[in-house]
Amino acid sequence: MAKMGEGDKRWIVEDRPDGTNVHNWHWSETDCLGWARTFLSNLLCDKTLLSGESNLYIKTKKIEKLEGEAYVNIRKGKIIPGYELNLVLSYEAEAKDSDGNAVVLSTEGTVEVPYIADENAGEDPEIRISIKDDGPIGKLLKEAFIAKGKPFVFEKIRDFVDAMAKGGPAKDDLDVKKVAVKKPAASGPGVGSDSGVSNSGSVAKASKKPVEKKKKEGFKTITISERFNCRARDLFEILMDENRWKGFTQSNARISKEVGGEFSIFDGSVTGKNVELQEGKLIVQQWRFGSWHDGIVSTVRLTFDEPESGVTVVKLTHTDVPEEDRYGNSTVVENTERGWRDLIFQRIKAVFGFGV
Numbered sequence: 001m002a003k004m005g006e007g008d009k010r011w012i013v014e015d016r017p018d019g020t021n022v023h024n025w026h027w028s029e030t031d032c033l034g035w036a037r038t039f040l041s042n043l044l045c046d047k048t049l050l051s052g053e054s055n056l057y058i059k060t061k062k063i064e065k066l067e068g069e070a071y072v073n074i075r076k077g078k079i080i081p082g083y084e085l086n087l088v089l090s091y092e093a094e095a096k097d098s099d100g101n102a103v104v105l106s107t108e109g110t111v112e113v114p115y116i117a118d119e120n121a122g123e124d125p126e127i128r129i130s131i132k133d134d135g136p137i138g139k140l141l142k143e144a145f146i147a148k149g150k151p152f153v154f155e156k157i158r159d160f161v162d163a164m165a166k167g168g169p170a171k172d173d174l175d176v177k178k179v180a181v182k183k184p185a186a187s188g189p190g191v192g193s194d195s196g197v198s199n200s201g202s203v204a205k206a207s208k209k210p211v212e213k214k215k216k217e218g219f220k221t222i223t224i225s226e227r228f229n230c231r232a233r234d235l236f237e238i239l240m241d242e243n244r245w246k247g248f249t250q251s252n253a254r255i256s257k258e259v260g261g262e263f264s265i266f267d268g269s270v271t272g273k274n275v276e277l278q279e280g281k282l283i284v285q286q287w288r289f290g291s292w293h294d295g296i297v298s299t300v301r302l303t304f305d306e307p308e309s310g311v312t313v314v315k316l317t318h319t320d321v322p323e324e325d326r327y328g329n330s331t332v333v334e335n336t337e338r339g340w341r342d343l344i345f346q347r348i349k350a351v352f353g354f355g356v
Contacts (some may be wrong), residue, residue, distance in 0.1 A: 010087040023118045031171040032070040036085065038269060038290045039163060039327065043156040044089055046343070056144050057094040060266065062251060064088040064110065081164040085116040091149065093131065093141040100347065107133040109142065111153055121161045124154045169326065218332045222318040226345045228354040232304035232312045233243075233280035238348060239302070240283070248351040249343060266343075272297070280304055287318070291325040298322075316340060 006023035041063050050058040070083035082185045109131035116125050131142040151183060228235055228279070238244045245253035245265060254340040255263040262273045269290050283302040298320040305313045324330050349355040 021277070024187055030072045030074075030168070032072055032081075032083070032164070032168045033066075033068075034169075034290070035169040036070045036083070036160065036164075038068050039168075040066065040087065040156070040160055041269060042329075043159055044153065047152070049152060050059040050144060054102065054144075055096040055098065055100050056141060057096070058141065058145055058149065059092055060149070061090040061092055061108075064090050068116075070164070070168075072164065072168045073276065074167070074170055079165065079167045079170070081168065082118050083116065084118075084163060085113075087111075087113040087116060089113075089153070091144065091145065095137050097139060104135060105135075105137040105141070107131060107138055107141065109145065111145075111149065113157065115152065116157060118164070120166070121269060127153060129288075136208065143164065218323050220319050220323060222316065222321055222333065222337045222340065224316040224337070224345070226314045226316075226341075228312045228314065228349065230312055230352070230354045231280075231310060232306045234303055235312050235314065235348070235354070236280045236283065238352065240277070242283070272300075276301070289325070289332075289336075291327065291329075292322055293326045296320070296322055314345075 022249060033251045044060055045062050047060045048058075049060065050056045065088040066085060068083070068085040070085060071081075073080040073082070074278075090108060091106050091111065092106075094106045096102060097104055105340055109124045112128040112130075113125050114128070129142060129146055129150065131138050133141075133144070180348045214320065238248075240255060240257050242253045242263075243256040245251075245255060249266060251265070251267045253263070255265070256274060257277070259274050262271070263285070264271045271287040271288055271290070274285050276282060280303055283300070285300045287300050288296065301317040301319075305315070307313060318336065321333050321336050323333055325332050
């Protein structure tokens with residue numbers, strides 16, 4: 001099989017002016033590595049596996065590595081997926097005493113799946129589970145992950161394999177690409193399609209109706225109000241400082257502090273740019289998630305108010321959040337709101353001690 005980007009040019013037909021690959025007849029090739037990273041991150045990251053059972057706590061963290069290749073070829077409407085991936089996922093584990101109060105051990109580990117490939121799509125791949133602490137309690141936590149986490153990882157990899165078999169990010173090409181709709185022919189006897197004049201010589205009058213502004217469907221607005229024990233300018237600085245973002249989210253971030261400047265947070269899964277900035281008072285940004293359909297951009301508006309000294313109330317308005325992503329998931333609004341509460345506001349309170 002030809003590698004990604006090296007398809008035989010005899011099979012590749014130039015794009016039509018209307019952008020349509022009719023019936024998906026011609027060979028098309030889509031790079032899926034970025035999509036795979038986002039898809040697997042949504043499935044595997046930040047998931048609680050144990051929450052106090054036998055006083056053990058285990059939660060997945062993030063994808064530390066995803067290397068290899070992933071692509072989907074489509075020919076005559078047939079989907080031909082190809083992928084060879086090496087995945088490394090990190091997790092955190094904690095054990096408490098018999099009363100469930102004091103922490104006995106807090107440690108971390110990794111899960112490596114060295115070979116996820118289309119050739120063994122029907123089989124559970126090899127998996128390697130490790131933990132930093134190799135003492136008795138560490139081994140207990142590792143065994144707990146093997147019992148609970150191993151089936152979880154296999155289940156999510158099967159979901160990825162199924163999604164690739166259905167076309168991955170190229171699935172939309174099978175359904176969405178359609179020939180442009182032709183204008184309907186003029187109805188009525190003797191009406192000319194170009195001149196607008198009937199055979200009898202009378203001028204056909206076009207009815208002019210006021211265009212109604214349609215409500216934007218398929219999008220929602222998220223509103224949240226949070227109270228922090230800190231000054232407004234301190235909270236503003238935390239949200240605009242990439243090093244602090246990295247600290248409380250435990251993920252990579254690049255943030256510009258200039259109006260018009262771009263940012264990338266949560267390991268690149270969210271990107272955007274600054275629209276308006278007023279230190280300690282206002283942040284307005286454009287936000288886009290990598291899992292959204294192309295061209296969709298939402299608006300984030302954060303206002304900061306100090307009703308009393310040392311207390312800040314932040315009001316979030318996140319508009320134009322799509323109800324569904326490019327993969328057909330209908331929990332985008334719910335997940336986005338939960339992300340604001342759990343991954344941003346609550347973590348700021350936990351890390352910087354700004355809780356109320």
